Amino acid sequence: MGLLGSDYSSHSNSKLGEQASLLHHLPLSVALFNPPKYKRERAQTSSDSNVNVNEHQTCDFIIEDVPHLTNFLPDLPAYPNPLEKSQAYAIVKRTFVSPDDVVAQKIVVQKESPRGVHFRRAGPREKVYFTPEEVRACIVTCGGLCPGINTVIREIVCGLNYMYGVDDILGIQGGYRGFYSKNTINLTPKIVNDIHKRGGTFLQTSRGGHDTNKIVDNIQDRGINQVYIIGGDGTQKGAAAIYKEVEKRGLRVAVAGIPKTIDNDIAVIDKSFGFDTAVEEAQRAINAAHVEVESVENGVGIVKLMGRYSGFIAMHATLASRDVDCCLIPESPFYLEGQGGLFEFVEQRLKENGHIIIVLAEGAGQDYVAQSMHAVDDKDASGNRLLLDSGLWLTQKIKDHFTNVQKMAINMKYIDPTYMIRAIPSNASDNIYCTLLAQSAVHGAMAGYTGFTVGPVNSRHAYIPISRVTESQNIVKLTDRMWARLLASTNQPSFVQNCDLALPSSDVVYSLLVKVDRADQV
Ligand SMILES: Nc1ncnc2c1ncn2[C@@H]1O[C@H](COP(=O)(O)OP(=O)(O)OP(=O)(O)O)[C@@H](O)[C@H]1O
Numbered sequence: 327m328g329l330l331g332s333d334y335s336s337h338s339n340s341k342l343g344e345q346a347s348l349l350h351h352l353p354l355s356v357a358l359f360n361p362p363k364y365k366r367e368r369a370q371t372s373s374d375s376n377v378n379v380n381e382h383q384t385c386d387f388i389i390e391d392v393p394h395l396t397n398f399l400p401d402l403p404a405y406p407n408p409l410e411k412s413q414a415y416a417i418v419k420r421t422f423v424s425p426d427d428v429v430a431q432k433i434v435v436q437k438e439s440p441r442g443v444h445f446r447r448a449g450p451r452e453k454v455y456f457t458p459e460e461v462r463a464c465i466v467t468c469g470g471l472c473p474g475i476n477t478v479i480r481e482i483v484c485g486l487n488y489m490y491g492v493d494d495i496l497g498i499q500g501g502y503r504g505f506y507s508k509n510t511i512n513l514t515p516k517i518v519n520d521i522h523k524r525g526g527t528f529l530q531t532s533r534g535g536h537d538t539n540k541i542v543d544n545i546q547d548r549g550i551n552q553v554y555i556i557g558g559d560g561t562q563k564g565a566a567a568i569y570k571e572v573e574k575r576g577l578r579v580a581v582a583g584i585p586k587t588i589d590n591d592i593a594v595i596d597k598s599f600g601f602d603t604a605v606e607e608a609q610r611a612i613n614a615a616h617v618e619v620e621s622v623e624n625g626v627g628i629v630k631l632m633g634r635y636s637g638f639i640a641m642h643a644t645l646a647s648r649d650v651d652c653c654l655i656p657e658s659p660f661y662l663e664g665q666g667g668l669f670e671f672v673e674q675r676l677k678e679n680g681h682i683i684i685v686l687a688e689g690a691g692q693d694y695v696a697q698s699m700h701a702v703d704d705k706d707a708s709g710n711r712l713l714l715d716s717g718l719w720l721t722q723k724i725k726d727h728f729t730n731v732q733k734m735a736i737n738m739k740y741i742d743p744t745y746m747i748r749a750i751p752s753n754a755s756d757n758i759y760c761t762l763l764a765q766s767a768v769h770g771a772m773a774g775y776t777g778f779t780v781g782p783v784n785s786r787h788a789y790i791p792i793s794r795v796t797e798s799q800n801i802v803k804l805t806d807r808m809w810a811r812l813l814a815s816t817n818q819p820s821f822v823q824n825c826d827l828a829l830p831s832s833d834v835v836y837s838l839l840v841k842v843d844r845a846d847q848v
Protein backbone atom coordinates (compact mmCIF):
# COMPACT_ATOMS: atom_id res chain seq x y z
CA MET A 327 0.00 0.00 0.00
CA GLY A 328 1.28 3.45 -0.85
CA LEU A 329 1.51 6.66 1.07
CA LEU A 330 -2.25 7.01 1.15
CA GLY A 331 -4.82 4.33 0.94
CA SER A 332 -6.35 5.35 -2.36
CA ASP A 333 -3.33 4.45 -4.49
CA TYR A 334 -2.48 0.90 -5.48
CA SER A 335 1.23 0.47 -5.18
CA SER A 336 4.04 -1.98 -5.35
CA HIS A 337 6.19 0.29 -3.21
CA SER A 338 5.20 -1.34 0.02
CA ASN A 339 8.71 -1.44 1.39
CA SER A 340 9.30 2.32 1.31
CA LYS A 341 9.54 4.14 4.62
CA LEU A 342 6.69 6.47 3.74
CA GLY A 343 4.57 3.55 2.57
CA GLU A 344 4.80 1.98 6.00
CA GLN A 345 2.88 4.91 7.43
CA ALA A 346 0.03 4.49 4.98
CA SER A 347 -2.41 2.66 7.18
CA LEU A 348 -2.10 5.40 9.78
CA LEU A 349 -2.65 8.12 7.23
CA HIS A 350 -5.69 6.43 5.79
CA HIS A 351 -7.64 7.18 8.95
CA LEU A 352 -6.74 10.84 9.10
CA PRO A 353 -9.06 13.59 7.88
CA LEU A 354 -9.46 13.67 4.14
CA SER A 355 -7.22 16.44 2.97
CA VAL A 356 -4.52 16.79 5.58
CA ALA A 357 -2.33 14.01 6.79
CA LEU A 358 0.37 14.75 9.29
CA PHE A 359 3.25 12.35 9.04
CA ASN A 360 5.14 12.66 12.27
CA PRO A 361 7.88 10.07 12.41
CA PRO A 362 9.61 9.25 15.65
CA LYS A 363 12.48 11.44 16.69
CA TYR A 364 15.56 10.23 14.95
CA LYS A 365 19.21 10.49 15.63
CA ARG A 366 21.21 12.43 13.15
CA GLU A 367 24.57 10.76 13.01
CA ARG A 368 27.19 12.44 10.93
CA ALA A 369 30.94 12.43 10.98
CA GLN A 370 32.12 15.81 12.12
CA THR A 371 34.35 17.52 9.58
CA SER A 372 35.83 21.00 9.70
CA SER A 373 33.06 22.35 7.45
CA ASP A 374 30.52 20.74 9.77
CA SER A 375 31.75 22.54 12.82
CA ASN A 376 28.46 24.30 13.47
CA VAL A 377 26.48 21.04 13.31
CA ASN A 378 25.59 19.37 16.56
CA VAL A 379 26.50 15.77 16.04
CA ASN A 380 24.04 13.21 17.41
CA GLU A 381 21.49 15.88 18.20
CA HIS A 382 17.82 14.91 18.18
CA GLN A 383 15.41 16.43 15.75
CA THR A 384 11.72 16.18 14.91
CA CYS A 385 10.82 16.43 11.26
CA ASP A 386 7.15 17.12 10.61
CA PHE A 387 6.00 15.90 7.25
CA ILE A 388 2.58 17.13 6.20
CA ILE A 389 0.65 15.95 3.20
CA GLU A 390 -2.26 18.00 2.01
CA ASP A 391 -3.88 15.32 -0.06
CA VAL A 392 -6.67 15.48 -2.60
CA PRO A 393 -9.89 13.45 -2.32
CA HIS A 394 -10.34 10.18 -4.18
CA LEU A 395 -13.58 8.69 -5.48
CA THR A 396 -13.06 5.66 -3.25
CA ASN A 397 -13.35 7.93 -0.20
CA PHE A 398 -17.10 7.95 -0.72
CA LEU A 399 -17.47 5.01 -3.14
CA PRO A 400 -15.29 2.38 -1.47
CA ASP A 401 -16.30 -0.49 -3.75
CA LEU A 402 -15.31 1.18 -6.98
CA PRO A 403 -13.45 -1.25 -9.24
CA ALA A 404 -9.96 -0.36 -10.48
CA TYR A 405 -8.35 -1.38 -13.76
CA PRO A 406 -4.78 -1.52 -15.07
CA ASN A 407 -3.78 1.77 -16.68
CA PRO A 408 -3.88 1.42 -20.49
CA LEU A 409 -0.70 3.52 -20.66
CA GLU A 410 1.06 0.29 -19.72
CA LYS A 411 0.65 -0.70 -23.35
CA SER A 412 1.02 2.75 -24.84
CA GLN A 413 3.76 3.20 -27.43
CA ALA A 414 4.39 6.72 -26.10
CA TYR A 415 5.41 5.32 -22.74
CA ALA A 416 6.92 2.05 -24.03
CA ILE A 417 10.52 2.83 -23.11
CA VAL A 418 9.89 5.20 -20.20
CA LYS A 419 11.81 3.97 -17.17
CA ARG A 420 8.99 4.69 -14.72
CA THR A 421 5.68 5.05 -16.52
CA PHE A 422 3.71 5.48 -13.32
CA VAL A 423 4.18 8.00 -10.59
CA SER A 424 4.87 6.32 -7.29
CA PRO A 425 2.16 6.89 -4.67
CA ASP A 426 5.00 7.92 -2.40
CA ASP A 427 6.01 10.83 -4.63
CA VAL A 428 5.14 14.18 -3.15
CA VAL A 429 6.07 17.75 -4.00
CA ALA A 430 7.34 20.04 -1.28
CA GLN A 431 5.65 23.42 -0.98
CA LYS A 432 8.76 25.04 0.44
CA ILE A 433 12.09 24.20 -1.06
CA VAL A 434 14.19 26.78 0.71
CA VAL A 435 14.62 25.32 4.17
CA GLN A 436 16.97 25.65 7.08
CA LYS A 437 18.88 22.80 8.66
CA GLU A 438 16.54 22.62 11.62
CA SER A 439 13.26 23.47 9.93
CA PRO A 440 10.39 20.95 9.77
CA ARG A 441 9.84 19.17 6.45
CA GLY A 442 6.58 21.05 6.01
CA VAL A 443 3.67 20.81 3.60
CA HIS A 444 3.68 18.48 0.59
CA PHE A 445 1.25 17.81 -2.24
CA ARG A 446 0.70 14.63 -4.19
CA ARG A 447 2.82 14.55 -7.33
CA ALA A 448 0.80 14.66 -10.57
CA GLY A 449 1.08 12.04 -13.29
CA PRO A 450 -0.21 8.66 -14.48
CA ARG A 451 -1.05 6.00 -11.89
CA GLU A 452 -0.80 2.23 -12.12
CA LYS A 453 -4.55 1.80 -11.69
CA VAL A 454 -7.41 3.77 -13.20
CA TYR A 455 -11.00 3.94 -12.03
CA PHE A 456 -12.69 4.31 -15.40
CA THR A 457 -12.57 2.13 -18.50
CA PRO A 458 -12.26 4.17 -21.72
CA GLU A 459 -15.77 3.21 -22.83
CA GLU A 460 -17.28 4.38 -19.56
CA VAL A 461 -15.84 7.87 -19.64
CA ARG A 462 -18.07 10.75 -20.57
CA ALA A 463 -15.98 13.85 -19.97
CA CYS A 464 -16.83 17.52 -20.25
CA ILE A 465 -14.78 20.71 -20.41
CA VAL A 466 -15.90 24.20 -19.38
CA THR A 467 -14.08 27.54 -19.38
CA CYS A 468 -15.09 30.41 -17.06
CA GLY A 469 -13.98 33.94 -16.15
CA GLY A 470 -11.79 36.28 -18.20
CA LEU A 471 -9.66 35.27 -21.15
CA CYS A 472 -6.07 34.23 -20.96
CA PRO A 473 -3.57 33.05 -23.60
CA GLY A 474 -3.44 29.26 -23.74
CA ILE A 475 -7.03 28.30 -22.86
CA ASN A 476 -7.46 26.68 -26.26
CA THR A 477 -4.23 24.75 -25.85
CA VAL A 478 -5.50 23.32 -22.55
CA ILE A 479 -8.83 22.36 -24.17
CA ARG A 480 -7.00 20.74 -27.09
CA GLU A 481 -4.64 18.79 -24.87
CA ILE A 482 -7.39 17.51 -22.57
CA VAL A 483 -9.26 16.18 -25.60
CA CYS A 484 -6.12 14.71 -27.22
CA GLY A 485 -4.80 13.42 -23.89
CA LEU A 486 -8.04 11.61 -23.08
CA ASN A 487 -8.25 10.19 -26.57
CA TYR A 488 -4.65 9.31 -27.41
CA MET A 489 -3.54 8.16 -23.96
CA TYR A 490 -6.72 6.58 -22.61
CA GLY A 491 -8.83 5.83 -25.69
CA VAL A 492 -11.70 8.05 -24.54
CA ASP A 493 -13.90 9.40 -27.31
CA ASP A 494 -16.91 10.82 -25.52
CA ILE A 495 -15.95 14.39 -24.64
CA LEU A 496 -18.43 17.25 -24.42
CA GLY A 497 -17.72 20.97 -24.60
CA ILE A 498 -19.92 23.05 -22.27
CA GLN A 499 -20.43 26.41 -23.94
CA GLY A 500 -20.38 29.83 -22.33
CA GLY A 501 -19.06 29.06 -18.84
CA TYR A 502 -20.92 27.65 -15.85
CA ARG A 503 -24.33 28.76 -17.02
CA GLY A 504 -23.77 26.74 -20.20
CA PHE A 505 -24.36 23.55 -18.19
CA TYR A 506 -28.05 24.35 -17.89
CA SER A 507 -28.75 26.86 -20.64
CA LYS A 508 -26.95 25.68 -23.77
CA ASN A 509 -26.41 22.62 -25.90
CA THR A 510 -23.08 20.84 -25.65
CA ILE A 511 -20.71 20.22 -28.53
CA ASN A 512 -18.78 17.01 -29.20
CA LEU A 513 -15.04 17.44 -28.97
CA THR A 514 -12.69 15.20 -30.92
CA PRO A 515 -8.95 15.52 -31.65
CA LYS A 516 -9.87 16.50 -35.20
CA ILE A 517 -12.23 19.30 -34.12
CA VAL A 518 -9.72 20.81 -31.68
CA ASN A 519 -6.67 20.20 -33.83
CA ASP A 520 -5.90 23.85 -34.67
CA ILE A 521 -7.53 25.74 -31.85
CA HIS A 522 -4.26 26.37 -29.97
CA LYS A 523 -3.28 28.78 -32.74
CA ARG A 524 -6.16 31.08 -31.79
CA GLY A 525 -6.60 33.34 -28.79
CA GLY A 526 -9.72 33.28 -26.62
CA THR A 527 -11.71 30.19 -25.76
CA PHE A 528 -13.17 27.86 -28.34
CA LEU A 529 -15.92 27.06 -25.82
CA GLN A 530 -16.73 30.68 -24.92
CA THR A 531 -16.80 31.92 -21.35
CA SER A 532 -18.89 34.00 -18.94
CA ARG A 533 -18.96 35.50 -15.48
CA GLY A 534 -21.72 34.79 -12.94
CA GLY A 535 -24.33 32.10 -13.48
CA HIS A 536 -22.93 29.51 -11.08
CA ASP A 537 -25.86 27.49 -9.75
CA THR A 538 -24.39 24.40 -8.09
CA ASN A 539 -27.58 22.35 -8.00
CA LYS A 540 -28.55 23.07 -11.57
CA ILE A 541 -25.02 22.28 -12.73
CA VAL A 542 -24.80 18.98 -10.85
CA ASP A 543 -28.35 18.03 -11.95
CA ASN A 544 -27.15 18.55 -15.49
CA ILE A 545 -23.96 16.54 -14.95
CA GLN A 546 -26.13 13.72 -13.62
CA ASP A 547 -28.73 13.96 -16.40
CA ARG A 548 -26.11 13.86 -19.13
CA GLY A 549 -24.23 10.97 -17.55
CA ILE A 550 -21.01 12.97 -17.30
CA ASN A 551 -18.38 11.37 -15.05
CA GLN A 552 -15.30 13.58 -15.56
CA VAL A 553 -15.55 17.38 -15.33
CA TYR A 554 -12.59 19.54 -16.40
CA ILE A 555 -13.01 23.12 -15.23
CA ILE A 556 -10.66 25.79 -16.57
CA GLY A 557 -10.77 29.12 -14.74
CA GLY A 558 -9.46 31.53 -12.14
CA ASP A 559 -10.00 31.84 -8.40
CA GLY A 560 -13.76 32.37 -8.76
CA THR A 561 -14.05 29.40 -11.09
CA GLN A 562 -12.09 27.18 -8.69
CA LYS A 563 -14.49 28.17 -5.87
CA GLY A 564 -17.31 27.06 -8.18
CA ALA A 565 -15.44 23.80 -8.88
CA ALA A 566 -15.11 23.16 -5.13
CA ALA A 567 -18.88 23.63 -4.73
CA ILE A 568 -19.54 21.20 -7.61
CA TYR A 569 -17.18 18.62 -6.10
CA LYS A 570 -18.91 18.88 -2.68
CA GLU A 571 -22.34 18.44 -4.21
CA VAL A 572 -21.14 15.47 -6.28
CA GLU A 573 -19.77 13.87 -3.12
CA LYS A 574 -22.98 14.60 -1.22
CA ARG A 575 -24.98 12.84 -3.94
CA GLY A 576 -22.44 9.96 -4.03
CA LEU A 577 -21.83 10.29 -7.78
CA ARG A 578 -18.91 8.67 -9.56
CA VAL A 579 -17.77 11.99 -11.04
CA ALA A 580 -14.18 13.23 -10.95
CA VAL A 581 -13.89 17.03 -10.75
CA ALA A 582 -10.59 18.49 -11.95
CA GLY A 583 -9.70 22.20 -11.86
CA ILE A 584 -7.15 23.75 -14.19
CA PRO A 585 -6.11 27.17 -12.86
CA LYS A 586 -6.37 30.01 -15.35
CA THR A 587 -5.84 33.70 -14.78
CA ILE A 588 -3.96 36.43 -16.51
CA ASP A 589 -3.45 38.19 -13.18
CA ASN A 590 -1.40 35.29 -11.71
CA ASP A 591 -3.41 35.66 -8.52
CA ILE A 592 -3.95 31.94 -7.80
CA ALA A 593 -2.32 30.80 -4.58
CA VAL A 594 0.13 27.88 -4.18
CA ILE A 595 1.04 27.34 -7.86
CA ASP A 596 4.25 28.83 -9.25
CA LYS A 597 2.63 30.81 -12.03
CA SER A 598 -0.54 30.64 -14.11
CA PHE A 599 -0.45 29.73 -17.79
CA GLY A 600 -0.58 32.60 -20.28
CA PHE A 601 1.09 34.92 -17.83
CA ASP A 602 4.45 34.87 -19.65
CA THR A 603 2.71 35.44 -22.97
CA ALA A 604 0.88 38.46 -21.53
CA VAL A 605 4.07 39.90 -20.06
CA GLU A 606 5.77 39.49 -23.43
CA GLU A 607 2.92 41.21 -25.24
CA ALA A 608 2.99 44.04 -22.70
CA GLN A 609 6.55 44.76 -23.89
CA ARG A 610 5.13 45.93 -27.19
CA ALA A 611 3.07 48.60 -25.46
CA ILE A 612 6.02 49.67 -23.31
CA ASN A 613 8.29 49.80 -26.35
CA ALA A 614 5.77 51.95 -28.19
CA ALA A 615 5.58 54.30 -25.22
CA HIS A 616 9.36 54.48 -25.13
CA VAL A 617 9.62 55.32 -28.83
CA GLU A 618 7.01 58.05 -28.39
CA VAL A 619 8.45 59.73 -25.31
CA GLU A 620 12.03 59.58 -26.57
CA SER A 621 11.01 61.45 -29.69
CA VAL A 622 9.55 64.49 -27.97
CA GLU A 623 10.54 66.98 -25.30
CA ASN A 624 9.48 66.12 -21.74
CA GLY A 625 7.70 62.98 -22.85
CA VAL A 626 5.63 61.25 -20.18
CA GLY A 627 4.45 57.75 -21.13
CA ILE A 628 1.82 55.94 -19.08
CA VAL A 629 1.07 52.29 -19.86
CA LYS A 630 -1.88 50.69 -18.08
CA LEU A 631 -1.78 46.90 -17.76
CA MET A 632 -4.22 44.34 -16.36
CA GLY A 633 -4.07 43.35 -12.71
CA ARG A 634 -7.21 43.75 -10.67
CA TYR A 635 -5.89 43.01 -7.18
CA SER A 636 -2.39 41.76 -8.02
CA GLY A 637 0.31 43.68 -9.83
CA PHE A 638 2.26 40.71 -11.20
CA ILE A 639 1.88 41.62 -14.88
CA ALA A 640 3.01 45.21 -14.24
CA MET A 641 5.88 44.07 -12.03
CA HIS A 642 7.18 41.46 -14.48
CA ALA A 643 6.66 43.67 -17.53
CA THR A 644 8.66 46.38 -15.77
CA LEU A 645 11.46 44.05 -14.76
CA ALA A 646 11.64 42.66 -18.30
CA SER A 647 11.68 46.00 -20.05
CA ARG A 648 14.42 48.26 -18.53
CA ASP A 649 12.69 51.26 -20.14
CA VAL A 650 10.23 51.68 -17.28
CA ASP A 651 11.02 54.35 -14.69
CA CYS A 652 8.23 53.62 -12.26
CA CYS A 653 5.81 50.76 -11.66
CA LEU A 654 2.60 51.25 -9.66
CA ILE A 655 0.66 48.23 -8.40
CA PRO A 656 -2.43 47.70 -6.22
CA GLU A 657 -0.38 46.23 -3.38
CA SER A 658 1.85 49.29 -3.04
CA PRO A 659 0.03 52.49 -2.15
CA PHE A 660 1.61 55.60 -3.61
CA TYR A 661 1.10 59.31 -3.24
CA LEU A 662 1.41 62.16 -5.68
CA GLU A 663 2.38 65.36 -3.91
CA GLY A 664 5.20 66.41 -1.65
CA GLN A 665 8.54 64.96 -0.79
CA GLY A 666 9.06 61.41 -2.06
CA GLY A 667 5.84 61.62 -4.07
CA LEU A 668 5.23 60.70 -7.72
CA PHE A 669 5.17 64.30 -9.05
CA GLU A 670 8.60 64.98 -7.59
CA PHE A 671 9.96 61.79 -9.18
CA VAL A 672 8.49 62.60 -12.60
CA GLU A 673 10.07 66.04 -12.51
CA GLN A 674 13.42 64.61 -11.50
CA ARG A 675 13.46 62.00 -14.31
CA LEU A 676 12.36 64.59 -16.88
CA LYS A 677 15.26 66.78 -15.85
CA GLU A 678 17.71 63.87 -15.96
CA ASN A 679 16.55 61.99 -19.07
CA GLY A 680 14.04 64.21 -20.86
CA HIS A 681 11.37 61.52 -20.59
CA ILE A 682 9.74 59.06 -18.19
CA ILE A 683 7.66 55.89 -18.48
CA ILE A 684 5.21 54.78 -15.80
CA VAL A 685 3.62 51.33 -15.87
CA LEU A 686 0.40 51.17 -13.92
CA ALA A 687 -1.58 48.06 -12.98
CA GLU A 688 -5.29 48.74 -13.45
CA GLY A 689 -6.00 48.11 -9.76
CA ALA A 690 -3.39 50.57 -8.52
CA GLY A 691 -4.59 53.71 -6.77
CA GLN A 692 -8.28 52.71 -6.96
CA ASP A 693 -9.12 54.35 -3.63
CA TYR A 694 -7.57 57.57 -4.86
CA VAL A 695 -9.59 57.52 -8.07
CA ALA A 696 -12.79 56.59 -6.28
CA GLN A 697 -12.34 59.55 -3.95
CA SER A 698 -11.86 62.06 -6.70
CA MET A 699 -14.74 60.68 -8.77
CA HIS A 700 -17.15 59.98 -5.86
CA ALA A 701 -17.81 56.68 -7.58
CA VAL A 702 -20.09 53.90 -6.39
CA ASP A 703 -18.64 50.43 -5.83
CA ASP A 704 -19.88 48.51 -8.89
CA LYS A 705 -19.44 44.76 -9.28
CA ASP A 706 -19.43 42.42 -12.28
CA ALA A 707 -21.70 39.36 -12.61
CA SER A 708 -19.26 37.26 -10.58
CA GLY A 709 -19.07 39.81 -7.76
CA ASN A 710 -15.63 41.19 -8.72
CA ARG A 711 -15.18 44.88 -8.13
CA LEU A 712 -15.44 46.89 -11.37
CA LEU A 713 -12.42 49.12 -11.60
CA LEU A 714 -12.28 52.80 -12.32
CA ASP A 715 -9.85 53.96 -14.99
CA SER A 716 -6.80 54.78 -12.92
CA GLY A 717 -4.74 55.31 -16.09
CA LEU A 718 -6.87 58.18 -17.32
CA TRP A 719 -7.03 59.58 -13.81
CA LEU A 720 -3.23 59.55 -13.41
CA THR A 721 -2.72 61.02 -16.87
CA GLN A 722 -4.97 63.96 -15.96
CA LYS A 723 -3.37 64.46 -12.53
CA ILE A 724 0.15 64.65 -14.00
CA LYS A 725 -0.98 66.95 -16.81
CA ASP A 726 -2.73 69.28 -14.34
CA HIS A 727 0.24 69.36 -12.00
CA PHE A 728 2.84 70.23 -14.62
CA THR A 729 0.62 72.75 -16.43
CA ASN A 730 -0.85 74.53 -13.40
CA VAL A 731 1.71 74.08 -10.62
CA GLN A 732 5.09 73.53 -12.29
CA LYS A 733 4.28 75.66 -15.33
CA MET A 734 6.21 73.16 -17.40
CA ALA A 735 5.13 71.82 -20.80
CA ILE A 736 5.01 68.04 -20.99
CA ASN A 737 4.11 65.63 -23.79
CA MET A 738 1.73 63.02 -22.40
CA LYS A 739 1.34 59.65 -24.20
CA TYR A 740 -1.18 57.29 -22.61
CA ILE A 741 -1.30 53.70 -23.84
CA ASP A 742 -3.96 51.29 -22.65
CA PRO A 743 -3.47 47.88 -24.31
CA THR A 744 -5.96 46.18 -21.91
CA TYR A 745 -7.42 43.19 -23.75
CA MET A 746 -4.60 43.05 -26.30
CA ILE A 747 -2.29 41.31 -23.84
CA ARG A 748 -4.72 38.50 -23.07
CA ALA A 749 -6.60 38.04 -26.36
CA ILE A 750 -3.67 36.36 -28.09
CA PRO A 751 -2.55 32.74 -28.50
CA SER A 752 -0.01 31.48 -25.99
CA ASN A 753 3.69 31.53 -26.74
CA ALA A 754 5.86 28.44 -27.06
CA SER A 755 6.70 27.97 -23.39
CA ASP A 756 3.10 28.59 -22.28
CA ASN A 757 1.98 26.00 -24.86
CA ILE A 758 4.23 23.42 -23.26
CA TYR A 759 3.02 24.42 -19.82
CA CYS A 760 -0.63 24.07 -20.95
CA THR A 761 0.10 20.59 -22.30
CA LEU A 762 1.54 19.47 -18.98
CA LEU A 763 -1.45 20.90 -17.07
CA ALA A 764 -3.95 19.19 -19.34
CA GLN A 765 -2.20 15.82 -19.29
CA SER A 766 -1.78 15.95 -15.51
CA ALA A 767 -5.48 16.73 -15.10
CA VAL A 768 -6.42 13.79 -17.33
CA HIS A 769 -4.11 11.38 -15.45
CA GLY A 770 -5.56 12.59 -12.14
CA ALA A 771 -9.21 12.16 -13.14
CA MET A 772 -8.58 8.76 -14.74
CA ALA A 773 -6.86 7.67 -11.52
CA GLY A 774 -9.99 8.58 -9.59
CA TYR A 775 -8.75 11.72 -7.90
CA THR A 776 -11.32 14.47 -7.58
CA GLY A 777 -11.76 17.91 -6.04
CA PHE A 778 -8.26 18.83 -7.12
CA THR A 779 -6.53 21.65 -8.93
CA VAL A 780 -3.45 20.80 -10.89
CA GLY A 781 -0.42 23.05 -11.11
CA PRO A 782 3.32 23.42 -10.73
CA VAL A 783 4.71 23.80 -7.23
CA ASN A 784 8.41 24.54 -7.38
CA SER A 785 8.40 23.42 -11.03
CA ARG A 786 6.90 19.99 -10.27
CA HIS A 787 3.28 19.41 -11.19
CA ALA A 788 1.09 18.46 -8.24
CA TYR A 789 -2.52 17.73 -7.30
CA ILE A 790 -3.61 20.41 -4.85
CA PRO A 791 -6.91 20.38 -2.89
CA ILE A 792 -9.12 22.99 -4.55
CA SER A 793 -9.88 24.65 -1.23
CA ARG A 794 -6.17 25.28 -0.79
CA VAL A 795 -5.94 27.46 -3.90
CA THR A 796 -9.11 29.40 -3.15
CA GLU A 797 -8.53 30.28 0.50
CA SER A 798 -6.33 33.24 -0.39
CA GLN A 799 -5.29 35.23 -3.41
CA ASN A 800 -1.74 35.51 -4.61
CA ILE A 801 -0.52 39.09 -4.41
CA VAL A 802 2.84 40.79 -4.80
CA LYS A 803 4.40 40.82 -1.35
CA LEU A 804 6.14 44.12 -0.85
CA THR A 805 8.30 42.54 1.80
CA ASP A 806 9.61 39.86 -0.60
CA ARG A 807 12.79 40.28 -2.60
CA MET A 808 11.09 40.46 -6.00
CA TRP A 809 9.58 43.87 -5.30
CA ALA A 810 12.92 45.01 -3.89
CA ARG A 811 14.57 43.85 -7.13
CA LEU A 812 12.14 45.98 -9.08
CA LEU A 813 12.79 49.02 -6.89
CA ALA A 814 16.51 48.43 -7.31
CA SER A 815 16.12 48.12 -11.08
CA THR A 816 13.96 51.22 -11.65
CA ASN A 817 15.35 53.21 -8.74
CA GLN A 818 11.85 54.59 -8.21
CA PRO A 819 10.62 55.77 -4.82
CA SER A 820 9.12 53.02 -2.66
CA PHE A 821 6.61 55.55 -1.27
CA VAL A 822 7.37 54.19 2.19
CA GLN A 823 8.96 56.58 4.64
CA ASN A 824 12.42 55.55 5.81
CA CYS A 825 11.41 55.18 9.46
CA ASP A 826 8.65 52.73 8.49
CA LEU A 827 11.05 50.50 6.57
CA ALA A 828 12.89 49.59 9.74
CA LEU A 829 9.83 47.80 11.10
CA PRO A 830 10.24 44.06 11.37
CA SER A 831 6.83 42.58 10.66
CA SER A 832 5.44 42.56 7.13
CA ASP A 833 1.91 43.10 8.47
CA VAL A 834 3.00 46.20 10.32
CA VAL A 835 4.79 47.50 7.25
CA TYR A 836 1.73 46.84 5.14
CA SER A 837 -0.63 48.57 7.55
CA LEU A 838 1.70 51.54 7.63
CA LEU A 839 1.81 51.61 3.88
CA VAL A 840 -1.93 51.93 3.93
CA LYS A 841 -1.73 54.65 6.56
CA VAL A 842 0.83 56.60 4.52
CA ASP A 843 -1.55 56.45 1.60
CA ARG A 844 -4.58 57.54 3.63
CA ALA A 845 -2.68 60.33 5.34
CA ASP A 846 -1.80 61.79 2.00
CA GLN A 847 -5.38 61.77 0.85
CA VAL A 848 -6.78 63.82 3.72
N1 LIG B 1 -17.59 31.85 -4.51
C1 LIG B 1 -18.04 31.28 -5.65
N2 LIG B 1 -18.76 30.15 -5.61
C2 LIG B 1 -19.21 29.56 -6.74
N3 LIG B 1 -18.96 30.05 -7.98
C3 LIG B 1 -18.24 31.17 -8.09
C4 LIG B 1 -17.72 31.85 -6.93
N4 LIG B 1 -17.03 32.94 -7.35
C5 LIG B 1 -17.12 32.95 -8.70
N5 LIG B 1 -17.83 31.89 -9.14
C6 LIG B 1 -18.14 31.57 -10.53
O1 LIG B 1 -16.95 31.32 -11.25
C7 LIG B 1 -17.03 31.87 -12.57
C8 LIG B 1 -15.83 32.74 -12.86
O2 LIG B 1 -15.55 33.65 -11.78
P1 LIG B 1 -14.84 35.06 -12.05
O3 LIG B 1 -15.64 35.85 -13.02
O4 LIG B 1 -14.56 35.66 -10.75
O5 LIG B 1 -13.52 34.69 -12.84
P2 LIG B 1 -12.25 33.88 -12.37
O6 LIG B 1 -12.53 32.44 -12.47
O7 LIG B 1 -11.81 34.37 -11.04
O8 LIG B 1 -11.21 34.24 -13.51
P3 LIG B 1 -10.42 35.61 -13.74
O9 LIG B 1 -10.37 36.34 -12.44
O10 LIG B 1 -9.10 35.15 -14.21
O11 LIG B 1 -11.16 36.32 -14.79
C9 LIG B 1 -18.33 32.63 -12.64
O12 LIG B 1 -19.24 31.88 -13.42
C10 LIG B 1 -18.81 32.76 -11.20
O13 LIG B 1 -20.22 32.68 -11.08
Ligand SMILES: O=P(O)(O)OC[C@H]1O[C@](O)(CO)[C@@H](O)[C@@H]1O
Pocket residue numbers: 470471587588589632633634688706713748
Ligand atom coordinates in the same frame (compact mmCIF):
# COMPACT_ATOMS: atom_id res chain seq x y z
O1 LIG C 1 -13.64 42.81 -18.86
P1 LIG C 1 -13.58 41.45 -18.29
O2 LIG C 1 -13.67 40.39 -19.33
O3 LIG C 1 -14.53 41.23 -17.18
O4 LIG C 1 -12.13 41.22 -17.69
C1 LIG C 1 -11.39 42.19 -17.03
C2 LIG C 1 -10.66 41.60 -15.86
O5 LIG C 1 -10.26 40.28 -16.07
C3 LIG C 1 -8.92 40.08 -15.65
O6 LIG C 1 -8.14 39.94 -16.80
C4 LIG C 1 -8.76 38.84 -14.84
O7 LIG C 1 -9.52 38.88 -13.69
C5 LIG C 1 -8.57 41.35 -14.89
O8 LIG C 1 -7.22 41.69 -14.94
C6 LIG C 1 -9.46 42.35 -15.53
O9 LIG C 1 -9.79 43.42 -14.66
Ligand SMILES: [Mg+2]
Pocket residue numbers: 469558559560587
Ligand atom coordinates in the same frame (compact mmCIF):
# COMPACT_ATOMS: atom_id res chain seq x y z
MG1 LIG D 1 -10.60 36.04 -10.44
